[in-house]
Amino acid sequence: METFAIVREKLDQAVEVLREKEVDLWITFVRETSQVRDPCLDLILGLDLTWQSALMISRTGERIAIVGRYDADNVRNIGGYTTVIGYDQSIREPLLEQVQRLNPRRIGLNFSESDPAADGLTHGMFRVIAGILGGTEYSARLTSAEEVIAALRGRKTAAEIDHIRAAIGATEGILREVEALVQPGMTEREIAAFIHQTTRKRGLTPAWEPEYCPIVCAGPEGTFGHRMPGDYQTQVGALLQIDFGVRREGFVSDLQRTLYFCRPGEESPPEEVMRAWRAARAALEAGRAALRPGAQGWQVDAAARQTLVEAGYSEYLHAFGHHIGRTVHDGATVLGPRWERYGKSIEGVIEVGNVFAIELGVWVPGYGYLGCEEDVLVTPDGAEYLSEPQEEIWCIRK
DSSP states (O other), rough: OHHHHHHHHHHHHHHHHHHHOOEEEEEEEEOOOOOOOOHHHHTTTSSSSOEEEEEETTTTTEEEEEEGGGGHHHHHHHHSSEEEEEEOOSSHHHHHHHHHHHHOOOOSSSOOOSSSGGGGOOOOHHHHHHHHHTTGGGGGGGOOOOHHHHHHHHHOHHHHHHHHHHHEEEEEHHHHHHHHHHOOTHHHHHHHHHHHHHHHHHHHHHSGGGGGEEEEEEEETTTOOOOOOOOOOOOTTTTTEEEEEETTEEEEEOOOEEEEEOOOOOOSSOOHHHHHHHHHHHHHHHHHHHHOOOOOOHHHHHHHHHHHHTTOOOOOSOOOOOOOOOSOOOOOOEOOOOOOTTGGGGGGOTTOOEEEEEEEEEETTTTEEEEEEEEEEEEEEEEEESSSOOOOOOOEOO
């Protein structure tokens, strides 16, 4: 299966990252993962596990899975683990034996204060593994694996990028169908229902919770943000903003598109709308220009934010960008301001192979919200569009 081929690629990549970060052993410690699923399982396993399990990746190149007896054959079938150990009564003995044999100086665990994608270890499971290692020298060698996980999630392989491209292409196709369908008087709910219907016909699912994927903001009465579509209607002489993505074969997209319903005789939106659009697009491009290998997340956000404010508009109250991949907020570096809520995530360094959704918007009084959001890939030369960027507001003349 292609899923497991990508898992094997990521396991090989994990060994390289461990060597680079000088972490000797990375342990992902889980149980009943259908109930509490560590985000890293999608990277290094692709399956659910039942009993207490330890997925151990060493900088030596060894990949050891200690799992319940009845999960062992499934893990072997992945083909990415050099050793699979099944147990019956307790994980303690095989886990201690492997740790002592490897004798790591630094042991990374999945906890983090800033990165939710690196914080899958529950407090209960931390207490369990700390108890197993208690009384040994290894209990003092535990550290966060967040830098390992950030690199592994962020450095997309060619296969991962191809999957993201396909999800983006499907999303763009659905949004073009919306452009052809919408007309004045439609409610946000009706537009969302059409998008859900079209998504299902294509055998896809929404990229995030379907209750507010898509996010639909119609006219000057609508409100933008993470909210469910409501009964606000599209209007002649007003904007419509849609924030939407799909999940396709385990990977997602995240795009926004802005539409304007022309009044009779209008060929384009009014100047106040166009002025705001030009400012938003310029700010998006300023952020994209700053999105280069070696930059920190806050620096990219600052470039976009400053450009928008200097054009005379209020700063947006969110980050400029976030990783996408297996989830729509895929952890690791955030392209955000130095606000407390983002912790250290905005200090992350941009790397080749990162895929980001970059976004910002402007509220135009009397017309509604216009939003710009595109998906981009970081290359050695900067950030290139994976989506077809919306350079002009889509005008609806009906």
